[in-house]
Amino acid sequence: MFHKIFQTLDTKLGFEEAKAHCDVPCGIYDPIVAQISALTVVRMMDLMAGLESEGVARDNSMSRYIAVKEEHAEKAKHEVRIIWGDYIKDQHVEAHPELTGVVHKVMQLGSKVRQTADREAGVAFVEAVNQFAEIFWATKNVKTKKAKAPYAPALETVYPDL
Amino acid sequence: MLKIIKITGESLSPKYQTGDYVLLATNIRPRRLRSGDVIVFQYEIYGQMIKRVERISPDSAQIFVTGTHPHSIDSATFGPISPTNLIGKVIWHIRKPR
Numbered sequence: 001m002f003h004k005i006f007q008t009l010d011t012k013l014g015f016e017e018a019k020a021h022c023d024v025p026c027g028i029y030d031p032i033v034a035q036i037s038a039l040t041v042v043r044m045m046d047l048m049a050g051l052e053s054e055g056v057a058r059d060n061s062m063s064r065y066i067a068v069k070e071e072h073a074e075k076a077k078h079e080v081r082i083i084w085g086d087y088i089k090d091q092h093v094e095a096h097p098e099l100t101g102v103v104h105k106v107m108q109l110g111s112k113v114r115q116t117a118d119r120e121a122g123v124a125f126v127e128a129v130n131q132f133a134e135i136f137w138a139t140k141n142v143k144t145k146k147a148k149a150p151y152a153p154a155l156e157t158v159y160p161d162l
Numbered sequence: 163m164l165k166i167i168k169i170t171g172e173s174l175s176p177k178y179q180t181g182d183y184v185l186l187a188t189n190i191r192p193r194r195l196r197s198g199d200v201i202v203f204q205y206e207i208y209g210q211m212i213k214r215v216e217r218i219s220p221d222s223a224q225i226f227v228t229g230t231h232p233h234s235i236d237s238a239t240f241g242p243i244s245p246t247n248l249i250g251k252v253i254w255h256i257r258k259p260r
Contacts, residue, residue, distance in 0.1 A: 018202045019171045
C-alpha cells in the first residue's frame, strides 16, 4: 500500500534516483577454462613422456608440447585469478574459509608444472583447480558432480550438475 | 530534513531492489553512522548512489561502503567516500511488491 502511494507521488513529483550500481561487464564466470587448461598441462606431460621420434622431429614436437604446457599452466592461473579478483567477495571467503588456501595452492602448483615435467604435480594441479571449481559453484548454490573428462588424460573433473 | 529517493540497480539486492523507495534523514553526522546503515551519497563518476556502510575511519573522515551483490561497485572499487558527499541515511524502506 505504501509503495503504491509513493509510486503515485513519484509520477507527480518525480523523485530523485540513487543507483545501487553494479559492475556487470557480462556476469559470466566459469572455472571450466581453468579446468580444461589444467588437464591440458597433464596431457602435454604425457605426450612429452611418450615421445618416441628422434632428432629434429623430436625436438620440434618436444618444443611444441612444452610451449603448450607453459601456455595452459599460465592460462589456468589467469582464469582463477580473474574469478578470485572480480567475482569472489568477502562473504564467499567467510562461507568457504579454505578458499584462500586453495587459490594459493593453484598458484604454486601452476608454477611447479611449468618448472618441471612432474606428472604428480600436474595431477595435483588439476585437483586444486577442481577444488576451486567446487567452491565456486557452491557460492552460486549450484550442485556439482565428478566425472572423468571424456578425453585424455581422462582425470576426474568437477562439473556443475544442472 | 527528509528526502524520498527511488532506487535503481541491484547492488543491494535482494533486500533493496530497483523500484523500491527510501526515506532519508539528510541531517546525519558521519560520526552517528554505524556499520550496516544504508546511506545515499554523491559520487562524481556514478552520480547519486545507495550503499551499505561497511565501516567508518576512527576520525570519521572516511566512510567505507559496500553492496551485497557480488558485482557491486563500492569502496573495494573506488575507495572510501568523504562525509561531504553524504546525502542521507535510510530511515524507512518502502519495498516494491515482490
